Amino acid sequence: MERRVPLKLVVALLAVLAFLGGGLVLVPAMMMMGIAGVSEDEAAGITSTTCSPIAQTGNTNVVLNEEQLANAQTVIETGVSLHVPSRGLVVAVATAMQESTLQNLSGGDLDSVGLFQQRDAWGSQARRTNPEQAARMFYTGGQGGQPGLLDVRDWESMPVTDAAQAVQVSAFPFAYARWESMAASLVESVVGDNPLGCDKNVVAANLPTGSVGKMLQTALEQQGDPYVWGAVGPESFDCSGLIVYSWRKAGHPLKIRTAAQMMDNSTIIEPGQEKPGDLIFSALGERGSAGHVMIVVEPGTAVQAPRTGLDVKLTKYKVDGVNNKIGRLNASAFAAAVPAAA
Structure with missing residues (x-):
């Protein structure tokens, strides 16, 4: 070759x-x-x-x-x-x-x-x-x-x-x-014969600066930790627990806990308009309430605590806006200071 x-x-x-x-x-x-x-x-x-x-x-x-x-x-x-x-x-x-x-x-x-x-x-x-x-x-x-x-x-x-x-x-x-x-x-x-160079990103996740970047860095550091229902760290997490933990470590604690509450306190974003730190909601119930949530690292890639038996990991995703939706947390989700925009 x-x-x-x-x-x-x-x-x-x-x-x-x-x-x-x-x-x-x-x-x-x-x-x-x-x-x-x-x-x-x-x-x-x-x-x-x-x-x-x-x-x-x-x-x-x-x-x-x-x-x-x-x-x-x-x-x-x-x-x-x-x-x-x-x-x-x-x-x-x-x-x-x-x-x-x-x-x-x-x-x-x-x-x-x-x-x-x-x-x-x-x-x-x-x-x-x-x-x-x-x-x-x-x-x-x-x-x-x-x-x-x-x-x-x-x-x-x-x-x-x-x-x-x-x-x-x-x-x-x-x-x-x-x-x-x-x-x-x-x-x-x-x-892919795509040589490394000054203008080439070598890894997909080029994290933003500021609070959102700190939150994402924390979430990514948990890769390999197990999913445990109801857990909010530091050794294990459920899907929303990973988000609660990561924002708290970034200095912006949330006053909500579940995926459904996060969706209720988010502005829905059109697919393709998401930014790092936005949330992807899925397992939507009959009333549109979310049963699962993961964090956008960059468009097309998210970090999540999937389910029992699987560890925190990076995931490729596609969003149709019907069976799954993208949301950006509102100020109402945060207990105190609101982070800078992603």
């Missing part, structure tokens, strides 16, 4: 990566964007502009360098050569990001090495530290009979974190979901 992501990238900000032993400290789902940076030639009096993809995770900035981008591309292209559907490519990249931050590590926990931190039983050290071979084993399995992603029954219908966990059997089973948005964008860049 000849498609290549441009790798002439320089560091524009310091990468801040925290480790506990061999494991990456869990951080929330990422936003990434191409930005302009000043090259090393500036010290010699030469100023040039280049692009460096920056991942922002809460208050932490992470720069994906040439090695990380090249490894992501190898994981994706290996999957393509095996005819793995795009969903599987996303699972693989998210897994490698969590296990090694897309770095081909020579060590790790116990005898784990490589992008996927595969242990001795998976294969020789040479294979496990070869990005292409390590990715192939993730998809098809290890030499000791370990199942690969393609061996997992119904993996395509699983959440990313469950599919990854079925292969990795990690001590942190909810961690992988936090990298899904970034992984999906990298897959789109490689498979």
Whole structure:
């Protein structure tokens, strides 16, 4: 396969990566964007502009360098050569990001090495530290009979974190979901031949500033937490509980609690006119009362606590204005200060 992501990238900000032993400290789902940076030639009096993809995770900035981008591309292209559907490519990249931050590590926990931190039983050290071979084993399995992603029954219908966990059997089973948005964008860049550049958004969620952005960042940080009916955080949520919790953490507590109350205290917005922070109401009863609610991250993508048995996650959506509706919370929904418009 000849498609290549441009790798002439320089560091524009310091990468801040925290480790506990061999494991990456869990951080929330990422936003990434191409930005302009000043090259090393500036010290010699030469100023040039280049692009460096920056991942922002809460208050932490992470720069994906040439090695990380090249490894992501190898994981994706290996999957393509095996005819793995795009969903599987996303699972693989998210897994490698969590296990090694897309770095081909020579060590790790116990005898784990490589992008996927595969242990001795998976294969020789040479294979496990070869990005292409390590990715192939993730998809098809290890030499000791370990199942690969393609061996997992119904993996395509699983959440990313469950599919990854079925292969990795990690001590942190909810961690992988936090990298899904970034992984999906990298897959789109490689498979869609859409190179990264200064004018390209690498991740779909480019959050707004201000209160709405803080609220959305909080909601996205909860990805991987379980749905529990009646829960309002911090470890589990129901659909409206996620919204109540996120606005409270953003400094604007709500005085309403349920999806129905949120719809009653919202201005209905025409499909296609929604903004980040707006709400999508569904499961409408006979009287038009909402039974479910999720939060718009950007048009076409929402974050939600779906139902029992599923975790907080990003979701693609379509709204017809009849069976589901979009609403923007009114001032009457807030207990005190009203947030700035999205």
